[in-house]
């Protein structure tokens with residue numbers, strides 16, 4: 095058996111074990127959301143030619159630590175030497191990405207750093223995300239079970255056209271929403287928003303320059 099085939103089988107076994115654990119441990123609404131994120135992440139991976147299996151694993155595990163009560167979450171971080179920022183201390187639900195990555199590694203043997211980072215940053219995003227990180231971040235927001243966010247229909251459409259723009263639109267909407275409910279804003283979300291805003295602006299400037307040089311050539 096070729097090395098690649100062996101790896102493929104091991105990957106399949108791991109996914110079935112992950113699914114069994116999720117079915118046993120997640121409450122029904124969380125399981126529906128998780129399944130939705132996994133399928134949406136796989137569809138986005140198809141669209142952007144990413145790794146479909148990695149998208150499935152990251153999607154399945156992204157919220158694995160979401161139901162851990164705040165006090166316990168903080169204790170676990172302390173025990174495992176996971177750095178906790180001051181905003182995370184005040185809003186411990188923000189830790190479920192970091193804790194989820196720890197679970198993925200320790201319980202399911204997920205060693206792929208791209209998958210682990212996609213789990214860690216799925217709530218806030220971060221500047222310069224990898225394709226997989228963007229896929230999980232966007233899938234978490236647009237999966238079919240979501241119905242509360244404004245502009246969902248539009249963002250779902252953008253997600254399959256331009257994933258960088260989708261990250262920009264989503265972080266912009268999250269920041270606008272948090273302002274209306276006076277929720278505390280994680281500076282990491284602002285950094286993500288600013289980074290993707292500039293990225294789109296620079297891209298548009300380059301495109302405009304290219305357009306102008308084409309017109310100049312024609313003259």
Ligand code: FE
Pocket residue numbers: 156157160190216217
């Ligand atoms: Fe989450």
Ligand code: FE
Pocket residue numbers: 127131156157234
């Ligand atoms: Fe989620």
